[in-house]
Amino acid sequence: MLDRRLAAFRPDLADIALKGQVDADRFVAPEPSMVTLPVVALRPKPDVSLGIDTELLMGEHVRVFDRQDGWAWVQATDDSYVGYLPEEALGQTVPATHVVTVPRTFVYRGADLRFPTRTALSMGSRLTIVGEAETRGTRYLLLSDGGALVSRHLRPVSDPPAPDYVAVAALFLETPYLWGGKSGFGIDCSGLVQLAMRLAGLEAPRDSDMQAAGLGVPIERCDLRRGDLVFWKGHVAIMEDETTMIHANGHTMTVARETLEAAIERIGWLYGTPTGYRRPVAET
The missing domain is CATH 2.30.30.40 (SH3 Domains)
Incomplete structure (x- = not known):
């Protein structure tokens, strides 16, 4: 089964690259476009009453498959996320400097x-x-x-990226929590991981389940160090050192610093214990 978050297919229309993999009435080649608003929500359907899946930032490139009734059905070039955004948020692509x-x-x-x-x-x-x-x-x-x-x-963009993605993540401390957010105005746990890593020249999937399934390599809790990730069901945190973590969370409704022990105790009654630990950056 293809993940609808990462593959552009509907019963009536699908990405031409998926021909032979999915059934659809038509297959189309996408048109390149670019986000021209500061922040735009990407939704699972063209309906502003629905919650957002993620956000795209000014200058991010997308592939456009369909435009109808003021909405565009797109796939983000960076992380392949698929969804709907207002057509007015798009413009001609230009190279970023x-x-x-x-x-x-x-x-x-x-x-x-x-x-x-x-x-x-x-x-x-x-x-x-x-x-x-x-x-x-x-x-x-x-x-x-x-x-x-x-x-x-x-x-x-030609300069070297930030050397430490954890230091980038720490810049967001006290930023408001926003489900689906991926910006300095509001951000969620996996958005914090993805955005901080991107500024450090590293790529990460968008959602925490994607990150837990394939970002870096699994490790044991006893091996945790700066830059490692701790996962709960539906949540991810960044280890700042062996005992302290940074995460965007719905408890403080901010990006906050917390000890791992305190988080395990606080989160456990509702979501259980951590489901895994991963090291996203390869050993050098």
Whole structure:
């Protein structure tokens, strides 16, 4: 059985790459597109009353299979997640030059922090920078529409990624918990793992069950160290060291730091004990 989260198929329409694997009335080749809004929800059906599966950030590329009634049925290029988003969130693909490296940053209406802001962007957003300017000693990077961002909040995509994904995850402490969230405005447990790893040049599946099934290698609890992952049914946490973990959770409704022992005791009555431990980064 193909996972509907990772394969684009419906009874009436499917990805041409799945021809021979699924039954559908039509098979189509996807069209490339790109997210042009700061954050957009990806839903299992074209219905705003439904909860979200995940989120896509500005500059993320997608494959578009269908457009109907203001909705687009897409598959994210980075992690292959499939779902529906508002068609207005998409635009023409352009190559990114920079990525946001802080949890949140503003786009100003010009190169001056005293100017009004146009919007805010999350870590992981990808932008095309066309110039730079300096005002009162602060350097700004400029967008083609005149928007400006503080340069120290971005890095060129050609630069080396962050060396430690756990340090990236720690930047999100106190960020609100959001089911399906994957941004500096709200994030869930597996979204925190995926986004932090992405900024460190590492790839991770989107959902915790996917991460538990195949991210890195399984280990024993006694071997836990910084960067390892602890899984419960429907939940994942990042070990900051041998005893302390960071996780986005519905208890504090934030990204929080907690000891593993305390979490096992607190979570156990409702979800049981951890289901596994994994080391996502290969030994060097």
